[in-house]
Amino acid sequence: METSGEQVQPLHIPSSPWANSYASEYTTPDSGRLTAEEVKLLQHVNCSYLSSGTPPTLLALKQHAHSLVNLINKLAPTTKGAPIAHLDEDEDGYAFYPGDAFDWLSSLNTPYNSDSDSHHVPLWGIHNTVCAESEEKGLQHHCPLTEVANSGPWAEKDGKRKPYQTHHQLAMHANECLEILDHEYSATGGLMSLLPPGVDNEETAQHAGVRNSLLGQWLSHHQHLVLRMHELEISYANALDALAGEAVVPYQIVRHSGPDGVSRGREIAYPQDRWILCNVGDDVSSHIHAMLDKAEASYTEKHKIWKKAGVSGERIWHEERGGNWYAKGIIPVDLMTRYYRIAGKGHQSPLFVLPAINHPGVSETRKMEERPTIFTIVAPSFPERVSELEKKYRHKDAEILQLRNKLKLWEEKVPGGEVGRQRALLEKVAEYEKRTERAKKFIPKIYHAFL
Template sequence: MTSRLSSPTPQDGGDSFAYMAGYIPATDYARAYYSDHLLSNHETLIPLLSHLNCDYFSHPGGKPPTLLALKKHAQALTILIRAHSISTRGGDINASNSGTQARRFIDGEAFDWLNDLTKPYENSDPSHHTPLTSLMNHIRKDSDTTGPEFHCPFEEYMPQDPSADRPMRPRPYQTHHGLLMHANDCLEILDHEYGATGGFMSILPTDDKRDAKEMKAARNSLVGQWLLFTQHLVGRMHELEISYGQSLDVLAGEAAVPLQMVGRAGPTKHTGREIGFPQDRWVLANAGDDVFEYLHQLFDKQENRIQADEEIWKDAGVSGQRMWMEDLGGKELSRGMVTLDIQTRYYRLKNAGKSTIFIIPAWEFHPACKFTKEIESRPTVVAVPAPQWPPRVSDWEARARSKLDEAEGLARDNNRLIKNMNDQRQMNSGLIDQLKKTTSLIKSYEAAFPENTQQQIVRLDALLQKYREKLAFLATTLPEQYHQHLAM
């Protein structure tokens, strides 16, 4: 047994402990592993446990795993494998070593690695070699004082082997959530740096002529457009709040003493009318000549329709004479009321209890309320926009678009050439291995013959030729009845 203190000569990629008893070299996914359990069972277990190490066996605080923890970990991995593969039927664990009656899991399915527990699992199916970037841990390290530290979304992963294929996603941490967290961290730093001048919103240049170039550049960036939009929105909201407050002041005074304000309602147009109880409860608002004329137009249309129907009823003899009267021109007109159903809006001040109610007649068709209706019916923010290419956010992208497309095409061509080169290299490697096997077989055949084999063959050929010559001589001298015994 090799001592754990031995230090063999580096033979495996510079790892001086590669051939030490109980030592498992590092893989692409875990650090090197060494334990007392493998030290006493290294000859049989190490080939099967080459992918054993994980954080369960390398706890930074030195906490050893328990059998329950290992089973929970194995169950979680099994469930994860099952979620990324299919399983159409069950089977027996270690079926390859349990006799011919044992049921095997179907090769290529979720649990085919349980068929043989005496050999390291291998699978050449391309689906088993596809990187599962969605399973990568975005947390770089964890701390009890500062909390978790996440990977930067712009970190690029490149294989250690320069001849390997370039990954499809060189930035596996570049997800929408990761980018938003990264942007939030950057904005928090900027907000802290500009805290003395007002925070992040004070980054924008001023409207002074000296800052015209900087303002133009700001308008040509996404962050600048965002800040400008927010700035304009805040200014607009400030103006609207002022107007809203002034309107409330006017309505509050009018609601407190309805019809007591000096205006057109009074008989002299300088003093208010006498207080009437119903008028204390109902106040017409925004009811000028425009809505008055519009309502009368609607009444006239409705009356014309009713008049046509009643004339038909009169001609049919189903309408009495008292329902009709003559105007100054002698035309007979029907008497009665004209009704009109139209939408009306009611308002009341907040926190005013059972106070005065303001009425806007014909709100749906009111000319002065048309713009308000459009704003209320049209959404300001579209929650789910239609799929489309985003607009240009900068002139730089418009200028460099062709170069970016060309670079992307060159990258695809380069990846294809690298893949072809790797395939050719694998093919050459297979041919070289086959040639080595054939050469070794020929050498083994040559080694089986004695060194003087060629000399013996020459001597036997000469002896055989002498026998042939002697038989030919006997055929000429012996009688014909003996020739049958001389056949070769």
């Protein structure tokens, strides 16, 4: 079978590692737009500009070519200028040097190719990291952990590379993962509740493994900082409460002017005039110090945990004689306090303060206040005589009376003629039910459901 030597023009431009196949009206042989030789010059024409849903304009193609020329100019040096498509006239020395940024413009009549190793190195830096774009989701980037086969003249055999693993992509990917975790744990407090706080000697092996990861260490350190900040805020608030205003000390003796008070006046002690401490003996102070000792033991243990976690300042720690370390601070404790005022004096009366009214010295007084000494009883009276029959049927009579009132109210709302019409309708319905029951005796059972 003989074959003609005539070259057959392909119907499409085959794909390449960088673009899909391309076919259009221009590549159809019958259209007469391009010859077979011209199709060869367009082997790398396909790009997103020609494959999108919107056909490009001549301006868009020129802008695209202008941008590509500028990009090539940034990637390769330009050492010489020359006329375009002037390769056949290079005897005058006006052609571009091989490997120059614009050596591909020396001849537009032959497909461009280069044997330079620098022209075959993959340019990972200009690789597009956007995989899709939509109006609903916006830009969608490739996963930075995606691995592809490494290529190029210096690539290792079966080597892998992560082309999308830029610092910006990794940060965005980590942020998306953390947002998903924060949404999943939103019911328990968000991302910060992913690692529940626990005592080191009681945590499970799973918690220990999580704390060894970077995210676990960050969450653990952040939790310690938050708890430490909470403790510092409490200590700061207690310090403000202790130092706010003027110091108040027992000064009830100075309150009296004395025998020579008329001549020299009374000593000025205005804040102490208003407050007088009562019943503050050794028993009360011992009781309060015992409560403070318990609170201080818990406070010291917390600070040891903060110091071990690395979130406690070194300057707050001091060493006692014997090698014991303690952290400076204020130990708070809540106590019930009672205030007294002289009757009839109003705002001119001083306030007597009785601290810690739950200590054993005054606890009996509180018990006496809670337990009254005199009890009141109900005055005797003669109840009304009620027979057993009335007790038995009184609730039934009340129910019947309630139903009668409801019936009377309903009859008043319904017009007179309407009552008779409804009664006649009910009678017809009852008669129809009776006839239906008699008819069921003569009709098979399969037809009973239609009655």
